[in-house]
Amino acid sequence: MKLKSFKKLIKKIFNFVLDAIIPKRCIGCNIFDTWLCDSCHTTLPLLTEQKCGICKKVITPLGETCPNCQKNTAVNGIFVISSYNNELLKHLIHNFKYKFIEELSEPLGLLIAQGLTNSHLLSPDLIVPIPLHNRRLRWRGFNQADLLANSIGLTIPINSTCLVRQKYTTSQVKVKSKKKRLSNLKGAFVIQHPEKIKDKSILLVDDIVTTGSTINECAKILKNAGAKEVSAIVLTRE
Ligand SMILES: [Zn+2]
Numbered sequence: 001m002k003l004k005s006f007k008k009l010i011k012k013i014f015n016f017v018l019d020a021i022i023p024k025r026c027i028g029c030n031i032f033d034t035w036l037c038d039s040c041h042t043t044l045p046l047l048t049e050q051k052c053g054i055c056k057k058v059i060t061p062l063g064e065t066c067p068n069c070q071k072n073t074a075v076n077g078i079f080v081i082s083s084y085n086n087e088l089l090k091h092l093i094h095n096f097k098y099k100f101i102e103e104l105s106e107p108l109g110l111l112i113a114q115g116l117t118n119s120h121l122l123s124p125d126l127i128v129p130i131p132l133h134n135r136r137l138r139w140r141g142f143n144q145a146d147l148l149a150n151s152i153g154l155t156i157p158i159n160s161t162c163l164v165r166q167k168y169t170t171s172q173v174k175v176k177s178k179k180k181r182l183s184n185l186k187g188a189f190v191i192q193h194p195e196k197i198k199d200k201s202i203l204l205v206d207d208i209v210t211t212g213s214t215i216n217e218c219a220k221i222l223k224n225a226g227a228k229e230v231s232a233i234v235l236t237r238e
């Protein structure tokens with residue numbers, strides 16, 4: 001048996017045992033056998049108005065960067081799906097990322113898909129999940145952005161290997177000054193196989209945008225390597 005399928009088997013057994021000890025319950029209403037029931041899922045709000053992802057003031061139809069902010073960023077736009085004021089959404093993201101409930105990527109991916117319907121967001125050539133550093137990936141066991149990207153159900157190719165996080169950085173939320181945030185991210189990402197992104201319009205996927213500096217850094221690196229456009233889609237903005 002290959003190591004990968006062995007790991008999968010172990011995970012399956014582990015989940016089976018876990019389900020027996022701690023049965024699944026809806027994070028919204030506590031009913032059994034699901035992490036999120038359909039009726040709780042329908043209560044998750046979809047944002048009806050998008051704003052420039054940099055100044056967060058100017059209203060733009062698809063979260064495009066406003067003309068004023070364009071000179072300060074490499075990001076063409078940030079489309080935000082849902083509101084961070086929603087307690088259920090916050091709980092879901094917390095359980096997904098810090099209680100390692102991988103299966104939550106499905107209802108959350110569905111929410112992104114619902115937000116994208118009727119959005120008229122132009123179809124990108126390539127979807128790129130914001131990568132995790134290997135150390136964090138080992139700790140969590142999965143990259144939440146990667147799982148989300150795969151759960152949206154779009155037919156657009158997903159590339160999880162062209163953008164690599166090579167530097168382990170402290171969480172951007174904890175770094176208070178803007179200057180420090182930028183130096184914290186310096187050299188954090190590198191591009192592998194630049195031919196795969198050359199002249200492509202790319203959609204980055206992440207769970208939460210906080211300051212936007214990570215998305216900006218990724219956009220900068222991707223554009224320097226030849227990407228035509230880089231926008232992002234996120235579940236919510238903190
Ligand atoms: Zn429920």
Ligand SMILES: [Zn+2]
Nearest residue numbers: 052055066069
């Ligand atoms: Zn702006």
